[in-house]
Amino acid sequence: MTMDATAALTEIAFWLERDLAPVFKVRAFRSAAATIAELSPDELAARADDGRLKDTKGIGGRTFEVIRQAIDGQVPDYLADLRAKGAVPLAEGGEELLAQLRGDLHSHSEWSDGTTPITDMVATARSLGRHYLALTDHSPNLKVANGLTAERLSEQLDVVADLNAASDSFTLLAGIEVDILEDGALDQTDAMLERLDVVVASAHSKLKMESEQMTERMIRAIRHPQSNVLGHVTGRLVQGSRGTRGESTFDARAVFEACAEEGVAVEINSRPERRDPPSRLIQLALDAGCLFSIDTDAHAPGQLDFLPYGAARAEANGVPAERIVTTWPVEKLAEWLKV
Template sequence: MSDGMAGGSTPLGPVAALRRIAFLLERAREDTYKIKAFRAAAAAILPLSPEEVAERAAAGTLADLPGVGASSAAVIAAAARGEVPERLARLEREHAGPLAAGGRELRALIRGDLHSHSDWSDGGSPLEEMAFTAIELGHEYLVLTDHSPRLRVANGLSAERLARQLGVVDAVNEHLAGSGFTLLKGIEVDILDGGELDQTDELLDRLDLRVASVHSKLKMDAGAMTRRMRSAVANPRTNVLGHCTGRLVTGNRGVRPGSEFDARTVFEACVEHDTAVEINSRPERRDPPTRLLELARDVGCLFSIDSDAHAPGQLDMLDYGCERAEDAGIDPDRIVNTWPRERLLAWANPLREAA
């Protein structure tokens, strides 16, 4: 259920209060530097005992700790006294609750998120924090999909770094055993100019799920772009076609028109090869546009409603995609992240499941 993290008028401990503030700031798409300050403060006091935190709060020495500033010290001190910090109370009033008015029934059916980023590529938080927040939101699974090597501007993962990340994911899942939640291994793999995927087949085969997206040469000739996307969709390792037009409609990155391609041809290839079309929930993308979303619906595509989160609080952006999917009248069973984990993994890895 959306906004499942603890909050409201219930007093939280200092670390939880700082994390909740950061979460709400991320949902509201506030400045990154503010968010990092509160997460840094949470990390700074995490190793301390409650008694030491309380003593420092009483003595006024919290800000002497590296990573703790005046604003975060005020939050910690209030929480240590068993109070709801004023900053947190204000953010709860302004930014808690559903992000979208519609799509509530569908949102309740969503079991996980297939597109998320950590600080291994261009996300802002460790993968552990992304996993813990997903659990707090009620997810049964989260697919970690950091970028592939070619996207250097996003610190894309080389084959060696991706292999190391897979070991970290295993360790996180071992720690979370029995929680009912699984951090799944994935990638947002670049679709190269000729439709190839930007990672080795051997590594792609080790993943649980793969989102393939175009990030370069978005103004490519429509015919060439159609062939490029169709080739990627036909690759048996591709599970989800990410933000298919690449457009930006608002936000601090400016606006950008979508790529031109024969959408019917691409979506028919998605149906033929059992590849889902992503409904990207980021408000600056709203991708695919409504006319293409309805075309994909009519052609018979599967869908994945994804947050494309680059920070924990952005995981809640699924609300926006659910509202769009519900408005388009898409059957929930055609949305692959309403499926239980076992069904999702069997669909994403048919050859592995058949072996």
């Protein structure tokens, strides 16, 4: 009995993404998986045996080794090593809260700056036991991230509707990570925002503006009637390939009071290079009476497994589960989102 080679390659990509491996390295395994996906087990074995597979575009030395070992009925060595590494928890603490998380309100697909199709993100979210996932690709102002125009976003809504129609046990929420423009306006038409289930409002530019201006900017975005979540609040980067970046400065108390008044959740961003907001601001948001959303901000399927980072930080800061919207069942979440 052979191990499914396509599944082995896809799982390797998942573990590499979870470990924030370089995109080119992940792409090699996802490309190889796509290359062999339509081949029957017998055809795949025949091509591996007679040398044709090695000469196939998209199959390299390492991916061929994985396929060969899978055909031979083994768990490929490379996959076994990644599984062993992945068995170690990503974060210390937060297990009880993690078990209560039902979904994720911040993720990206290849429609903007994510690496894979929407279907791959959905399949992985389901495999991780999620009940729902919000697809929140970027808005048009963020050209570096291939932000979606209103026309492209409208096309994406049709894709989301089709996927939901084909599933009765998982909900894909139509959303956007909308850029907070310099004046606090949201970077999408009001008519388009009204069609969405989830709006994550985030600042991506002019992060060093004066504190008073940044405060006004953020509060205007929070008070927009379509805003649901305030994303990666300070914009900081604490590690990673993009280097480090300090926090934006603003009147956090005023910002969080506005979030509490408007019912906008403060995101606890689970990306290890962000860890945003810092603990002192989580405490201020708690004191202000805010709701929270623990999200992955995933740009690849393996990154959907980042929730342990956010759960550990939330638990360490005493955030009660009932104030975390991503612990809510989809019916309660829908009431809060007014969808």
